[in-house]
């Protein structure tokens with residue numbers, strides 16, 4: 051798969067990605083830091099994006115590889131890295147690549163696909179290819195953690211919704227006013243695929259305005275489907291939770307699986 055064939059790579063809006071301030075984007079970081087401390091070896095984050103999680107892991111002293119298909123997201127990551135001390139920069143290796151097809155020539159104590167990134171893969175062949183690539187890269191006794199969102203119910207056409215605002219802030223780096231909305235555009239119930247647009251309205255310091263649209267196409271999974279997929283690709287499920295505070299998988303808004 052090439053970058054031009056896929057959506058979900060935040061090509062238009064990567065510079066604004068880190069403005070997302072939902073609780074979930076704060077609560078997962080300590081969870082992965084704790085998991086990294088337990089793993090105690092090299093770490094691979096698939097779909098690392100702007101380094102929202104990779105960077106705190108490196109600052110905590112871990113050696114981390116980050117792989118992502120989006121040059122724009124990796125560009126943001128590199129920009130942030132340039133402001134980090136040399137010892138943090140040295141702990142991070144960035145790889146431009148597809149999480150369905152990569153060969154890094156090494157094994158990792160911890161591999162994770164956080165913040166629903168696996169849902170960018172919409173085909174079963176991609177899910178298999180990604181999970182098989184993970185297995186090839188996992189050290190003996192290594193751990194694999196995957197997160198997808200939990201559909202709050204059986205999803206149907208009632209999921210479709212008009213434009214709704216979810217963020218209104220000032221970018222501390224540029225001073226630009228940034229407002230974000232989303233439109234829940236389409237749902238394919240048979241294939242369990244949703245299409246949404248993230249829309250950014252950016253007002254620059256000189257008053258000029260821009261509207262940027264990020265189309266997202268995401269596969270959604272029900273709990274037992276994720277379990278089945280992981281087991282069918284040879285993973286052992288060591289733990290399941292519904293949120294980063296460890297609450298039972300039935301009770302939280304996320305599906306988080308810790309696998310061996």
Ligand SMILES: C[S@@+](CC[C@H](N)C(=O)[O-])C[C@H]1O[C@@H](n2cnc3c(N)ncnc32)[C@H](O)[C@@H]1O
Nearest residue numbers: 059097098099102118119120148149165167170
């Ligand atoms: C929701 S962001 C998550 C970024 C980061 N892990 C975080 O938690 O903030 C999803 C990321 O998946 C990346 N992505 C989408 N498809 C991919 C693929 N096939 N291989 C690697 N990365 C991919 C996108 O470029 C984007 O950076």
